[in-house]
Amino acid sequence: MPREATELAHRLGEHAEAVCRRYLSAGRRCGNYWQVGDVRNAPGRSMFVRLSHSTKGPPGKWTDAATGEHGDLLDVIRESLGLLDFKDVVDEARSFLSMPQPISDPTERGMRAAPAPAGSTEAARRLFSMSRSISRTLVEAYLRARGITALHETASLRFHPRCYYRPDEEAPTETWPAMIAAVTDLNGKLTGVHRTWLDPAGFSEAHLGRAPIDTPRRAIGDLLGHAVRFGVCGDVLAAGEGIETMLSQRVALPALPMIGALSAAHLAAIHFPETLRRLYIARDNDRAGGGAVATLNERANTAGIEAIVLTPQLGDFNEDLRLLGPNALRTILRAQIAPQDVARFLAQPN
Template identity: 50%
Template structure:
C-alpha cells in the first residue's frame, strides 16, 4: 500500500489533473493553477505549482494556507481522518486522466515554446521589443500619471505580443507593455506583460479586455522589475512593492530611489535584498494578499538585519494617489513617512 509520501508524489506527478478535478473553477496560467480558494471559488489567490521541483505545492495568498496535494484533497473534500484522505487520493489515482496540455503539445520530439526554459523564452521576447517612448504603452502609462516611464530601461513595447487563452486554447496577439524582471546582478530572468487595447477606445488606452491582461513569464522568485538600481554598488535604501504601476508612481516623485516591483504578493515576500541594504520601504496594497506580502517581507528583513518601513497610500494604491491627488500631495504624504535623511535625499525640496 502506498505511503503518504508516495501518494503525495503520485499526485504531484499528475498535478494538473488533480487541479482540474478538485479545483475545476480555476485555470492554468503558465506553470501554475490559479483559483480563488480551497472551496473552489473563482479567483486567483490560491496557486498550485504544476511542474518542477515544487510541483504539487500550493499556497493561498489571502489566508496563508499552504501544503501539498494531499492537503488539498483533504481541504476540498472536507475530510478529517487521514485514512479517508488516502482513500480519496487512491480513488483519484485509479481514474484515467488526459495528458496535460504541455505533454500533448510536445509529443513527437519537436521542441515547442512550452518546452524551452522559461527564462530563455523571456529573454527572447524582450529582445524582440522596441523602446517605450511614444508607443501605445507609453501613452497607457502617461494616462495614469506616469510621465517619465520611457527613461527606464526595464520597460519596452511589443506591438503584437502572443497571447493564448488558457481555457479555450485560442491564440491571438495584442500590443503589450513589457517589463524585464532581473536578478541582483541585472540579468533578465523573466518578463511581465501587460496586454493593451488597440488604442481606439474612446476612453483612452487601457488594458485589453481579457480575463488576465497581465501575465508573467520566467523566474520571478526573489527577483523584480528594477528602477534606478546602481550597477555593482551597494544599495543601502530601496523601495519594493507588488505592482508595476504602484512602483512607477513612487518613482515618478522619488526618481533617485532604487525601486523594485515584485509583481505578486508572494513574490514580494520572497524578494532578495541587494548587497548593503540597510532599509527597505515596502509599498502597501490594501488587499489581504498585499498584507501577506508585506508581513512576509518584513519578517525576512528583520531576520537579515534590514529595517522594514511600510509606505501607505491615502487612497487604494499609490497610482490612485498620483492620479487623483496629484504629485505634490503624494510627495507630501511620502515626506511624512520617510526617515528625515531619506526625505532629504530622495524628495524634491
C-alpha cells in the same frame, strides 16, 4: 528551409509592400524599397526590403545596413510579432495570404525551429529581445495616461506591438499590444518577463488602459526572489508589487531605486542586495498586500535591514497619483519616509 516555407516566402514576396504595411508599419516606401528601422518594426531608415524584382534579386528580401542582418518576409513576420515557434510563423503567413491551414501531420514537427519551452526563462529572453524601446509607443502613452511622468531608468520596460495572448488552452490565439517588463536577479541577469496587454484604443477608467481581456497581466520564467528594477540599488531601496505602483512613487521620489515584485507572494520573497540598509515596503491596501508586508518586514529585520512601510491613502499608490495628484502623493510619502531621505530622494514642487 522546408519546401512549404520556401513557397510561403515566395508568395509573401509577391505581396511584399502589403506585408510591409502590415508588419513594418513604422516604415515607408522609398522607390523600390520599404525603409524602416529594423526587422522588429522600430522607427528609422537602416533596414531595406525589396518590393519588386530587380537585378539585385527577388522581392521580399531585406538587409539591415546597421547590423548586417538579412532575411525574407517570414523573418519579418517572426520578429515583428515576437513569435517563438516556427509553426506560428507559418500559420500567420497563411492567414495573411488567406491560405487554408494544413491538417496536422507528424511531418509538421520537422518545420519547428527549436522552440523554447513554454513559460521558460529562454522563452522570456526571446520575447524581451524581440520587443523595442517604449519611447513614443503605446506603452509610454499608457503610463502617462496613468499619471506616470518619471520615465527615467526604465530600460527594463519594452513594447511589443502584437504579443500573443491565449485566454485558455482551448481558445484561439489573439494578438494585442503589450508592455514587456524584464524580471532580473541581483546581478542583472534576465530570469523572466511580465506582460501587460494594452488597449490600442487608449486609456479608459473601465480598464485603466489595459486590454479588455480576462487576464491582461501574466508572467513567465523564474520569478521567485527576482523583480522588475528601476534604478541601481545602493543602501536604500523601495519594493512593492505592481510596476505602475512603483513608477507612481518615482514621480515623487525620482532618485530612489525601486523594484516591482509583480505579486504579493513574490514581494514577500524578494532577495536583498548586499548593500541594502533601509528598505521601504510599498503596500497595497488589501489583505494579500498586508500579509506580504508582514513577511517581508520580518525577513528584513532578521537580516539587519531597517524596514519602513509606505501606505497609500487609497487602494494603491497609482490611485493616489491619478485621483489625488502628484502634490498630494508627494505629501503622503514625505510624511512616511525617513527624515534623512527627504532631501536625498523627494522631488521638490514645481
